[in-house]
Amino acid sequence: MGTISLKKVHKAFGATVIIPSADLDIKNGEFVVFVGPSGCGKSTLLRMIAGLEDLTSGQIFIDGKDVSDTPPSKRGLSMVFQSYALYPHMSVRNNIGFGLKMAGESKEMIDGKVAKAAATLNLTDYLDRKPGQLSGGQRQRVAIGRAIVRQPEGFLFDEPLSNLDAALRVNMRIFIMQLHQDLGTTMIYVTHDQVEAMTMADRIVVLNKGNIEQVGSPLELYNKPNSVFVAGFIGSPKMNFVENNTIGIRPEHIEISEKKGDWQGKVLLSEHLGSDTFLHVDAGARGRLTVRASGENTFAPGTNVWMTPDKSRMHYFDKDGRAIHK
């Protein structure tokens, strides 16, 4: 079992409030992603769940048990750090087995479990190496091995892929998703990358300035963002905002034509991705809009175009940035 609940969790360093008050319920086996811009408090929140950071007030429950004052070692959670945080003086074998050794398991037990984890992670050939002799991707896998070998109640990932190059990042993303499917263990994953959040999460928790802005499935957040902040943060490229930020429309929900439409504009740039083309259009008083067009689109910069937003996909916001659902 691995349910995690936060009740009025509050964190402040002196007079600086990091997390005003956070409430959240995570179900057993869920993959939850904390996402938000840097400094939004997502890592602090994760570290409080881990026990590495004290709560100023509030409570954290794991499996219904109040662990607010329990040290990290007794919470039954594993964590993968952004810097991997491997023990540089230990071999891969000892790195992965360290948690089991701390738990007082027998040598045969440790060897067996480490070998199994290493096999899952393609690390069998590297067990006797030191972390310094491994590549970034291998180190990342050792860090994951160290986390899974203990069969924890839940996994905590603190931006684990941000030090990897783009290709490896995509691979590891899929690997972690596969791992979640195989183990079915609760995972909390922190990232600033909304693409990671969208692709991996069962539920996304969007944080802004320490507040939980919205919690929902990726598609809920995409289709029904409850604020300008969430609307702008989720989705790539970013949602367009017009009429003083009271109306939002995503690039993929605008049709573009040379002949007719609702809004007039002039193409400034086009980004060709092959599958799609993103056109940056100067729409006069409406500002600069991004429009998704087909991959074959060849509107040259300077072309006059007409754009027609899909009215049913428009998002409306009040002047405080809260969504108005019509």
Add this chain to the structure above:
Amino acid sequence: MARKVSTNKKLIITVLAWAIGLLIFFPIFWTILTSFKTEREAILLPPKFFNFEWTTENYGIVQERSDYLRFALNSIYLALGSTFFALLIAIPSAWAMAFAPGKRTKDLLMWMLSTKMMPPVGALIPIYLIFRDFHLLDTRFGIITVLMLLNLPIIIWMLYTYFKEIPGEILEASRMDGASLVKELVYVLTPMALPGIASTLLLNIILAWNEAFWTLALTTKDAAPLTQFIASYSAPEGLFWAKLSAASTMAIAPILVLGWFAQKQLVRGLTFGAVK
């Protein structure tokens, strides 16, 4: 960035470095040389450099008159003992200051360092009286305590700078892995900081070995280390330069050898943090 240094400049710097090095080394060299002279030649003016009658009789006489091994053994006890206890206190202290600093940690570190700014003689009388009343005079335990306290600030500072270089996330990882505070210290921090601890240890052994003020003031016989051994040759009945030199050479030889073999580790330790 590589900077171009002209050959001339290099030559001047090299000569200067050697000159300074030799100048610093000269007294030790002279002591060793004098130890192989006869008493008459040792005080000869102008002094002879190499063209004297080489003799090892001073060493024989010194060994006969006072038991070198007993003093040397005390020196070893004091140096190792004070270093051991100092590390036992300094490792957890430096760990706390590096990884869980409070508001006053910086002040505390400065205060500790400030104790090194006081002349030791200022504390001589109270410490002497304490030693007398607790029957610690001329005991190994007593002098080990004093030497430990004496070097503790420097040891904590050195370890603190070392520990500061260790990423906190690694210690946090060990906590997530279920390590208690003690296990974290034993299995993760200490092995990672081993090079730093080793150079701290070496430096402290050297400092404790060479410490003369307190060892001379607080020991007479039972706990007397090699500093007493040397001092006993500058007796009021007259100076015996050759024998004094022989005693000095015998006293510094072990530490000189240790320093020679450990110099790489020591230089690394003393410049740690400054050069990466």
